[in-house]
Amino acid sequence: MPWEERGARLDECRDVLAAWWHDDPVAHEGRTGTIMPSHVQVKPHGIPIYLGGSGRRPMQRAAERADGFLPVLLPDTVDQLDAVVNRPWQRLGDAAVAAGRPADAIGAALRYNVAADDDPAHIGRVLRRVAAETDVADVFVDFIDKDEVGDAAVELVGRVLDAARGGSRRD
Structure with a gap:
């Protein structure tokens, strides 16, 4: 699909879902x-629709019709929480x-994108910063190279959750 048509298709999809x-x-x-x-x-009720995008039209679309906003935090934008999350949300x-x-x-x-080999303690520190410096109530960690995580995923998620709570998992 041509890039320029994505927004119009999303608008039409939203119209279909509303109907x-x-x-x-x-x-x-x-x-x-x-x-x-x-x-x-x-007739499902109460299914929230969250939209992403940072351009003028995606933000307008979200303002007019969405239930939520999906900013993305990348490893190289962690020090820019205000620019990535707070200002766009305002x-x-x-x-x-x-x-x-x-x-x-x-x-x-x-959405916080991390690599599977990122330090869980660092990820936890970032999640605590998000909680302290933004009004975002929900964060999900997306392992960029999730295919490489494999069987270690559950253990890694446990270590990230412990680190986000301020503790550490040694086992």
């Missing part, structure tokens, strides 16, 4: 597909207000 989850009958006619008027019995809250929504209508979940 599917809330309308009866469900109907949609768009650029990429059509749903003829249909009765759908299963801009997002301001844009939500401009779109007629409360600033706190949008949550955040931070």
Whole structure:
């Protein structure tokens, strides 16, 4: 799919999900597909949609329609928490207000990319910094080279959790 079409496709997907989850009958006619008027019995409720992106249009899309924001923290941006998380989230809250929504209508979940061989103590320190220096309530650690983690993944996750809590796992 051409890069320039991703946003429009996401907008249409969001329209389809809104119709599917809330309308009866469900109907949609768009650029990429059509749903003829249909009765759908299963209507999930309360599924939050979090969007990422840092450009003007992705942030506007999140401000207007998303439940949450997905900033990404990379190993080389750890020292830039304010620029990576706090300022974009503030801009997002301001844009939500401009779109007629409360600033706190949008949550955040931070994705922290790490390599499988990163020091769990360092990862734990970063997670504690995130808790102290941002308003982000949820963080998930994404092991970039997860295919290489293999059987050691559970043990590594335990060590990261212990380090994030300020302790260390010796076993």
